Amino acid sequence: MEGWVTYRHNRIKVNSLEDFAKIRGAVRESGRDVYFVRMLGRSAAYDHQILQMDQKLQRQMQAGTLFYQRISSLPALSDAQDVAYYTACYEHWAAAGMRKIRTKVTPQLAVQEGKALEVQLGAACRETLEQYMKGKTAVTESIRKNFAVKLLFWYDFVCGGMRQWRRDSCLKIVAQNVKKEQEYLFYYFLTLTGCDVLLLQSEGDLADQMKHKGLSAEVRAGDFSAASLPAAVCMETAQQPESGASADHPNRMIVKIPQRNRKKHIQTARTEKSFEELAALASSIVLILVYGQNGEALGSGSGIMVGRSGYILTNDHVVRGGYTYSIRIENDDQVYQTDELIKYNPLLDLALLRIDRRLEPLPVYCGEKKLVRGQAVAAIGSPLGLFNSISDGIISGFRKIDGVDMIQFTAPISQGSSGGAVLNRYGEVIGISTAGFDRGQNINLAVGYESIQMFIQGFLR
Numbered sequence: 001m002e003g004w005v006t007y008r009h010n011r012i013k014v015n016s017l018e019d020f021a022k023i024r025g026a027v028r029e030s031g032r033d034v035y036f037v038r039m040l041g042r043s044a045a046y047d048h049q050i051l052q053m054d055q056k057l058q059r060q061m062q063a064g065t066l067f068y069q070r071i072s073s074l075p076a077l078s079d080a081q082d083v084a085y086y087t088a089c090y091e092h093w094a095a096a097g098m099r100k101i102r103t104k105v106t107p108q109l110a111v112q113e114g115k116a117l118e119v120q121l122g123a124a125c126r127e128t129l130e131q132y133m134k135g136k137t138a139v140t141e142s143i144r145k146n147f148a149v150k151l152l153f154w155y156d157f158v159c160g161g162m163r164q165w166r167r168d169s170c171l172k173i174v175a176q177n178v179k180k181e182q183e184y185l186f187y188y189f190l191t192l193t194g195c196d197v198l199l200l201q202s203e204g205d206l207a208d209q210m211k212h213k214g215l216s217a218e219v220r221a222g223d224f225s226a227a228s229l230p231a232a233v234c235m236e237t238a239q240q241p242e243s244g245a246s247a248d249h250p251n252r253m254i255v256k257i258p259q260r261n262r263k264k265h266i267q268t269a270r271t272e273k274s275f276e277e278l279a280a281l282a283s284s285i286v287l288i289l290v291y292g293q294n295g296e297a298l299g300s301g302s303g304i305m306v307g308r309s310g311y312i313l314t315n316d317h318v319v320r321g322g323y324t325y326s327i328r329i330e331n332d333d334q335v336y337q338t339d340e341l342i343k344y345n346p347l348l349d350l351a352l353l354r355i356d357r358r359l360e361p362l363p364v365y366c367g368e369k370k371l372v373r374g375q376a377v378a379a380i381g382s383p384l385g386l387f388n389s390i391s392d393g394i395i396s397g398f399r400k401i402d403g404v405d406m407i408q409f410t411a412p413i414s415q416g417s418s419g420g421a422v423l424n425r426y427g428e429v430i431g432i433s434t435a436g437f438d439r440g441q442n443i444n445l446a447v448g449y450e451s452i453q454m455f456i457q458g459f460l461r
Contacts, residue, residue, distance in 0.1 A: 004119055004120060004123040005031055005032060005120060005167050005194065006030060006031030006032075007025075007031055007032055007033070007034045007191060007192055007194065008031055008032070008033050008034070009033075009034060009035070009036050009191065009215070009216075009217075010035055010036065010037065010216075010217045011025075011026070011033045012033075012035075013217070013219075014035055014037045014198075014217065014219060015219055016049075016219075016221075017039070017049045017050065017052075017053045017198075018049070018052075018053070020035065020037065020053070020172075020174075020196065020198045021053045021056050021057055021172070023035060023196070024170055025170075025196065027167060027168045032167060032168070032194065034191045034194060034195065034196055034197075035191075035196040035197070035198075035217075036187070036188060036191045036196075036197050036215060036216040036217065037197070037198050037199070037216060037217050037218070037219060038199045038201050038205065038206070038216050038217070038218045038219070039198060039199065039200055039201060039202075039218075039219055039221050040201050040205055040218055040219070040220050040221060040224070041201075041202060041220060041221045041222040041223045041224050041225070042202040042221055042222045042223070042224075042225055042227075042229075043221050043222040044222075046202070046221060046222065046229075047229070047230045050200070050229060050230055051230055053174070054070060057172055058457070058458065061458055065170065066169075066170035066171065066172055067159070067161070067162050067163075067169070067170070067171045067172070067458075068171075068172045068173075068174075068458060069158055069159075069161075069172075069173055069174070069457070069458060070173075070174040070175075070176075070457070071158060071173065071174070071175045071176070072176050072229075072231075072454060073176070074154050074157065074158075074183055074186070075153075075154075075157055075345050075346065075347040075348070076347055077149065077150055077153045078346060078347070079316075079320070079346040081320060081321060082153060082346060083149070086103075086149040086150075086152045086153045087145070087149050089101055089102060089103055089149075089152050090145055090148045090149050090152065093122055093125065093148075094145075098122055098125075098126050099119065099122050100115075100118035100119045100121065100122040101118055101121040101122045101125060101152065102118050103121065103152050103155060103156050104156045104160065104341070105117070105155065105156055105159050105160060105162060106118050106121075108162070108163065108340070108342075109162075109163070109164060109165055110164070113164060113165050113166060114165075116165070116166075116167075117165045117193070120192070120193050120194070121152075121155070121193060123192070124189050124192035124193050125148055125151060125152070125189070127189075127192055128151060128185050128186075128188060128189040128192065129144055129147065129148060131185055131188065131213060131215070132144075132147055132181075132182075132185055134213070135209070147182055147185075150182060150186070151186055151189050154183075154186050155186075155189070155190070155193075156343070157343065157344075157345060158173060158190065159171075159190075159193075159195075160342050160343025160344075160352070161342055161343060161352075161458050161459055165193075165194070167194070169194060170196075171190075171193075171194055171195040171196065172195070172196050172198075173187070173190055173195045173196070173197045173198070174197075174198045174199075174200060175187055175197065175198070175199050175200070176199075176200045176202070176229050177199075177200065177201060177202060177203045177204070177229075178199050178201070178206070179204075179206070179207075181207075181209075181210055184199075184206060184210050184215075187199065188215045188216070197216075199216065200229060201224075202221075202224065202225060202227075202229055203224055203225065203226055204224050205218075205224075231367075231450060231453065231454065271426070272425040272426060273425060273426065273427050275378065275392060277427070278378045278380075278390070278423060278425075278427055279378075279380075279390045281362060281380065281421075281423065281427050282330055282380050282388040282390060283329070283330045283331060283360065284304065284305040284359070284360050284361060284362045284421075285302055285303070285304060285305070285330070285362075285380045285381065285382075285388055285420055285421055286302065286303045286304075286305065286312055286327050286328060286329050287300065287301075287302060287303075287327070287328040287382045287387050287388070288300060288301045288302065288303050288312075288314055288318060288319070288325055288326070288327060288353070288419065289325065289326040289327075289328070290318065290319060290321070290322040290325055291322060291323060291324045291325070291326070292321065292322065292323055293323045295324075298321060298322055299318070300318075300382065301314055301315060301318030301319075301382075301417075301418045301419040302314065302318075302380075302381040302382050302417060302418065302419040302420035302421075302433070303318075303327070303353065303419045303420075304361075304362055304419070304420070304421045304429060304432060305359040305360060305361040305362060306352075306361045306362070306364065306429075306452075306456050306459065306460065307359065307361055307456070307459045307460050308358055308359055308360075308361060308460075309354070309358070309359075309459075310354045310355045310356060310357055310358070310359060311342070311352055311353075311354050311359070311361075311456070311459045311460075312327065312352070312353045312354070312355065312359075313350065313351075313352055313419070313432060313452065313455075313456060314350075314351050314352075314353065314418075314419035314432075315349050315350065315351060315418045315419045315432065315433075315434055316344045316345060316346050316348075316349045316350055316351045317349055317418065317434075318351070318418050318419045319341060319344070319351045319353065320344075320346075320351075322341075323339065324337060324338070324339045325337070325338050325339070325341075325353060327353070327355050328387065329357075330387065330388055336355040336356070336357055338353060338354060338355045338356075340353060340354040340355070341353060342354050342459070343455075345455060347402070347403070347404065348404055348447055348451050348455060349404075349434050349447060350432070350447060350451065350452070350455045352455070352456065352459060361460070362421060362423075362427070362428070362429050363427070363428045363429065364428065364429045364449055364452055364453055364456070365424060365426075365428040365429060365430045365449040366449075366453075367449065367450070371395060371398075371407065371430060371448075372395065373394075373395055373396060373397060373398075374394050374395065375394060375395045375424065376392070376393075376394055376424075376425055377392070377393055377394060377395055377409050377411055377422050377423060377424060377430065378390055378391070378392050378393075378411060378422070378423045378425075379391050379392075379393065379409070379411035379412075379413055379417065379420060379421070379422050379423075379433055379444075380420050380421050380423070381413060381417030381418070381419065381420025381421070381433055382417065382420070389417075391411040391412045391413070392411055393409050393410035393411030393412070394409065394410050394411075395407060395408070395409050396408045396409060396410050396443075399445065401445065404447065404451065405448050405450065405451070406434070406445045406446065406447060406448065407422065407430065407431045407445065407446045407447075407448050408443065408444070408445055409422060409431070409444055409445075409446060410443075410444070411444065412444075413433050413444050417433050418433055418434060418435070419432060419433065420432070420433045421433070422446045428449075429449060429452065430446075430448065430449050431446030431447060431448050431449060431452075432446055432447050432452060433445075433446050434446055434447050
């Protein structure tokens with residue numbers, strides 16, 4: 001197929017997390033090398049090694065030399081608009097001879113890069129569907145289409161923050177404890193678009209019928225264990241150079257890594273703020289106005305600055321159905337227009353927009369201590385369009401809604417507060433306001449910081 005890059009798998013053996021982080025596939029006239037590896041079990045030092053890998057790859061991503069994501073799970077495709085959009089992508093591909101596919105990622109790239117990726121996605125989808133049908137006797141067109149639609153939806157979920165794509169781009173994806181055939185084949189699909197993929201199979205390996213496909217190499221790290229893998233690390237700007245850091249680069253990105261017996265752990269200036277000081281953080285909360293295809297106003301919500309390069313976190317339900325967005329920032333008379341919906345996750349109800357402006361992001365809580373009921377919080381949002389209102393309250397409980405961990409809090413919010421920040425007394429984001437109950441006084445819910453950290457990793461530059 002014209003324009004399709006051929007990828008050869010696992011030309012060099014990968015034996016460790018360090019190997020995976022370091023290796024770069026060679027580019028040859030006939031194609032490029034990629035790596036698809038399952039790491040089985042875990043060693044005593046496994047958690048620390050994972051965090052070291054995160055640190056190394058995220059720093060390189062900050063420097064612009066690669067794209068990296070660590071995925072704990074893939075979302076369900078349940079939103080009707082998403083189903084309709086990706087079904088249309090599939091049907092256009094099928095009607096055009098299965099040559100190229102356009103998703104929400106491709107328009108983000110330079111024109112030639114986007115066109116090349118469309119061709120690559122088309123070829124990768126065709127090859128992955130062929131692998132899916134091997135050995136099956138009753139794969140209907142409907143089953144085939146449904147799987148392809150999932151592939152495209154998951155691709156945008158994983159690669160939504162990718163800013164460039166070329167034949168020689170370094171793209172690293174790490175996933176945890178993959179068990180389902182369709183998810184396994186999705187990660188194979190990623191390798192056909194140029195990604196190196198590592199599956200951390202710490203709890204158990206794939207079923208035999210998947211292993212027998214021979215798509216991935218395997219390496220043994222240790223015994224299988226039901227213990228959870230560490231969450232993706234939280235990156236923040238260093239205020240002072242640490243040991244070994246260059247004094248010429250005091251604002252380089254660092255990663256917090258748990259260290260044993262670190263008696264001289266230095267806390268950065270982290271003191272409880274007064275309510276007046278918390279209110280001053282409203283300058284990092286934005287008002288989002290959502291417009292439809294014909295410019296009609298669809299609604300409004302709030303958003304949180306999370307990345308200096310223009311990244312704004314909000315709720316998926318705030319931006320859903322929008323074609324363009326107007327962003328208002330406190331003490332800034334300019335209204336910023338954007339159509340850059342970088343990524344979204346309907347299950348977590350999270351979405352990421354980008355505007356062309358340098359921002360002052362709020363820090364996201366890194367989980368030094370477990371949140372508890374009765375803990376004081378402040379909520380900042382724009383209820384009923386009243387820009388950047390602040391209210392106080394407490395954490396009143398912890399709930400699991402549709403499989404997602406939520407924080408229940410009492411700080412009053414109203415319609416329009418969705419996407420606003422829930423802060424602790426240190427001014428750190430512990431949650432993003434998501435829902436309130438009209439019939440319950442001050443019963444409000446927020447998606448917690450763990451989900452936020454996972455969702456925005458790689459965008460804190």
